[in-house]
Amino acid sequence: MPETPPEPENGLPELNPVIHGKLRLALLSLLSxxxxxxxxxxxxxxxxxxxxxxxxxxxxxxxxYVAVEKKFVLRKPQTLYRMTEAGRQALTEYVQxxxxxxxxxINV
Amino acid sequence: xxxxxxxxxxxxxxxxxxxxxxxxxxERWGWTFVLWGVAYYVAIAWATxxxxxxxxxxxxxxxxxxxxxxxxxxxxKEPETTMGRAIWAIWxxxxxxxFVFCLSASAAGRIDQQTFIAAVAAMLGTxxxxxxIILKWGAQFFCALAWWTAxxxxxxxxxxxxxxxxxxxxxxxxxxxxxxxxISEAREKRAGRNSGAAHA
Numbered sequence: 526m527p528e529t530p531p532e533p534e535n536g537l538p539e540l541n542p543v544i545h546g547k548l549r550l551a552l553l554s555l556l557s558x559x560x561x562x563x564x565x566x567x568x569x570x571x572x573x574x575x576x577x578x579x580x581x582x583x584x585x586x587x588x589x590y591v592a593v594e595k596k597f598v599l600r601k602p603q604t605l606y607r608m609t610e611a612g613r614q615a616l617t618e619y620v621q622x623x624x625x626x627x628x629x630x631i632n633v
Numbered sequence: 634x635x636x637x638x639x640x641x642x643x644x645x646x647x648x649x650x651x652x653x654x655x656x657x658x659x660e661r662w663g664w665t666f667v668l669w670g671v672a673y674y675v676a677i678a679w680a681t682x683x684x685x686x687x688x689x690x691x692x693x694x695x696x697x698x699x700x701x702x703x704x705x706x707x708x709x710k711e712p713e714t715t716m717g718r719a720i721w722a723i724w725x726x727x728x729x730x731x732f733v734f735c736l737s738a739s740a741a742g743r744i745d746q747q748t749f750i751a752a753v754a755a756m757l758g759t760x761x762x763x764x765x766i767i768l769k770w771g772a773q774f775f776c777a778l779a780w781w782t783a784x785x786x787x788x789x790x791x792x793x794x795x796x797x798x799x800x801x802x803x804x805x806x807x808x809x810x811x812x813x814x815x816i817s818e819a820r821e822k823r824a825g826r827n828s829g830a831a832h833a
Contacts, residue, residue, distance in 0.1 A: 547647065554648045558655030559712040566712055570654050620648060627641050 538622035541615055543588045548573055548581045553590060553616045556608040561594070564604040582606060590615055656714065661707070663814030665700055670807025672696035677800070686742065689735040697728070719767055727760035747787045747795045754784035754802060761806065772813065776806040 544550055551571050556562060568578050585591040590612030594605045608616075672692050679688035734752060738744045744752075758780030765773035783802035787795035 545644070547644075550644060550647055551651045554651035555655040558652055559714050560718075562712040570651070620645075623641055623645055627638065627645065 538618075538625055540622055540626070541619050543584065543590065544615055544619045546581065546584075548577065549585055550619075552578075552581060552585060552606075553608065553612060556591065556606060557613060557616055561605045561607040564606070567606065585612070588612075588615075656716075661815070661818045663811050663816075663818050664703070666807050666811025666814060668700060668703075668811075669696060670803050670811060673803045673807065674800075677796075680739075686739045689739050690732070693732050693735055697732075716767060720764055723760050723763045723767075727756055731756055746792050747790060750795050750799045751784045751787040754780045754787060754799065757806070758784060772810070776810050779806050 544553060548571060552567060555567060555570055564578070564582075567573075567582070568575065571578065573581075582591060582593075586593055588611075590609055592607045592609050594607070596603050596605070672695075676689045676692035679685060679692065731753060734756070738749055738752075758777045761773050761780060762777035765771070765777060779802050783798045786798045790798065
């Protein structure tokens with residue numbers, strides 16, 4: 526089941542902690558622009574290490590924001606990541622919450 | 634501005650940067666324009682001096698296979714984007730239309746040269762125009778205009794005139810444009826930017 530974002534408090538929205546992590550946010554933003562992406566492409570775009578990237582992608586997968594497909598192409602293993610509908614919804618809500626928070630900070 | 638506000642701005646900026654990065658691609662397709670331009674010249678020369686009905690279909694199939702082999706050897710690892718698939722769909726659809734038309738027209742032998750050139754040029758104009766509108770790329774729209782002009786002229790011109798116009802359009806829209814695209818792609822890659830040439 527996709528993870529639900531925290532309920533708003535004091536009229537201001539809270540940021541989804543699963544997405545708020547820098548690398549996870551970068552990964553979801555990247556995946557929002559493509560149909561699916563290889564692990565190696567995501568690694569190159571984010572300049573991250575295999576271990577860290579794998580761990581953050583696993584968190585996104587556990588939250589239901591990313592779907593993984595493993596296959597063999599010309600006998601070589603290939604891991605493809607695709608953003609789920611829940612992931613897209615969560616990213617949209619995160620951006621809206623971010624803008625709302627920034628707007629309230631400017632209004633203060 | 635507090636640290637928290639700075640962090641929020643940093644997150645927003647990260648999203649924008651990553652979306653731009655995701656849309657950026659290093660795909661290179663300029664060589665296909667040059668390759669197909671040369672293929673058209675080969676087919677024309679073969680059909681003119683070889684007097685063979687097989688000239689167009691054989692050259693088109695051979696070039697299609699060559700394109701597929703070269704593209705697979707280039708090992709394109711870029712993920713698919715909606716824009717990329719749209720461009721690909723246009724060229725595949727027009728490619729199949731051209732193949733079916735060239736094969737049928739050559740086999741039937743009932744279409745005069747001017748009509749043949751007009752149909753081929755109009756189809757290439759359509760593909761270039763659709764592609765340029767998606768990519769918002771003026772240089773490619775100029776190619777579409779050139780193809781459409783060649784198609785229109787061919788309807789009124791003599792066999793010799795329409796042949797000259799067709800050869801000129803191939804040179805301009807395939808060889809010159811393809812070379813320009815290859816130079817742009819190389820330049821964009823070095824600079825780490827992307828414009829029309831490297832956008833699909």
